[in-house]
Amino acid sequence: MRIISNNCSAKLVIKGKISFGCYIYQDGLEYNDIQHTVLVCERLGFDSVWLKDNFIPWIQAYLSNEKEGQEIKKERKSASMLECWTTLSALATITKQIRLGAILVNLYRNPAIVAKMFSTLDVISNGRTEMGLSAGWYEKECQAYGISFPKGSVRIGMLEESIKIIKKMLCESSEGSCNPSFKGKYYVISNAVCNPKPIQKPYPPIWIGGGGKQTLKLAATYADGWNYGLCSYNEYLDKLLFLSKCCRTIGRNYDKLMKGWQGMIIIGKDRNELRDKKRAIVEKTKISNRRMLEFIIAGTADEIVKELGRYTDKGVNYFTVYFSDLPDLGSLRLFARYVIPHFRN
Template identity: 35%
Template sequence: MTRLGYQIPNFTYPGIAADQLFDTVVAQAREADASGFDTVLVMDHFYQLPILGTPDEPMIEAYTLLSALAQHTSKVRLSALVTGNTYRNPTLLAKTVTALDIVSGGRGQLGIGAGWYELEHDSLGYEFGTFTDRFEKLEEALQIILGMLDGKRPSLDGRRYKVSDALNVPAPLSKIPVMIGGGGEKKTLRMVAQYADESNLICAVEDIGRKLDALAAHCEALGRDRSEITVSLQTSACVAPTHDEAVADFEAYLQRNPAAEVRRAGTVVGDPDEVAARFADLLATGVDGVTVNAPANGHVPGRVGLLGQTLAPLIG
């Protein structure tokens, strides 16, 4: 289960040409693998997100990248954070995640959500629909995908999807954990309670307690043991050997990417002691772990390793 995940959310690195891009991503994954992270995650998007850059910045398709990273890592689980359900038929997604599990030697993980980036859908021809449409699709998709991953032959005559005796051969090498991303208290957390092994919350720190209470209430209503579900919090960090180096890394990032200014307040910036103290406070809110990205300096050699060494001792 994801208790300390390293997310790679961007592929725009200063001084890194296209033919060096994959090597730079591999280096981050290897440092994460060696420094205490239990999961490496990438975003499932085709355009860069507004808070990280512009739509025309590089974005590598998630599952192709994860399968390639499987050949360069040995311990970490591999997942999207999170798959946009709207981008793939659920039977294809089940086959794709199974393939990831097989090529990684049993390290595949499914992170999934309803989808939200309207520009991406409109530009690339994916049906966006309403909020209700997307959540109805997600719930039907989960019924199909979970059945296929569990070795069943699910059939569904749903409003959104229709499948008949959906085979998934070969089967995954291991039980694939399912993470649902988001913090919606009525729909998302109810689906976590009903279908998932993990919840990845995206919310303000002051809202965590209310989200955990909502999840517990859904578990009680469904007869699910809340302790079966791991809850992580999505976070951002910029760590360096010294405070001044961390600040310099972060300010340089904002200078070359002004759109990321909105991330300033939500990013933990500092030396290892400062970062550890801030994350200890986050973990004290009741979450089981964190997923953390480092778009400001994750590409700098040694920074991901330092982040893992800083945070791993906090995870019991």
């Protein structure tokens, strides 16, 4: 993956390449688990690793369709949940080639601070950083940390202003009177210097995550890549269709926008192993069979290749995969050995 500059707009040049990232949900993992997983991913040829921007366990609530107000179980409250960007900074010092990313919840940090975080990590990693932004969905987490959770239209407005600020701070020179300033409805910055600038010019790839119509419009307008998942194939295609319409409306080349799928894959070397892994994920997350069919791709290596091929046929070129059996690396190794090479060859 190579970044080139063109009027302060980051471009991902892939020339038909299908990229693969490992999405590490830190829920219940210690730092040593994450570190080991990342180093193995780098050796096995994954393009990137991504961490989740959550402060409390969330995956069981999402997959089991817990009501928003339901109390988090005691054992989940005590589970380890490392903050993503701090952890990525540590991982940058022990890796050499693999790219490092996270889809940040916009509500959790001032965008000017995010710009500084982004440029700093890109320098530390020698140009291996990617970042996404989402409007935010987990109201329970906001309540727990005393973070305001406004209505959806406000969150979208905040997200748009944040993207403008981040790009302005990463691109504009701090020489003379060109210190970045911005006055919007939700954020104001005044002469916000951002030095050093990122290694990747004009800035590292910026993704937007989410599937709402207003979010998709922002992705078409501002993002280098769009990321969505944990949904059915048909739902994902509906989002792609709307995204393409948004691009046409504003005159953007849809093919130059990275389309990312992120979700859970259960892979087994045979039917028996696959059955055991399915049983384990049901026990771990309390997910129902119906929601498993909606959110999870499960199968042998050949079946996974066939299913992912349905997405690549529709233009998807970036898969960020969560393996539910981490820190056990069996599924990750199986995927790297039998699935990734199919799309690379």
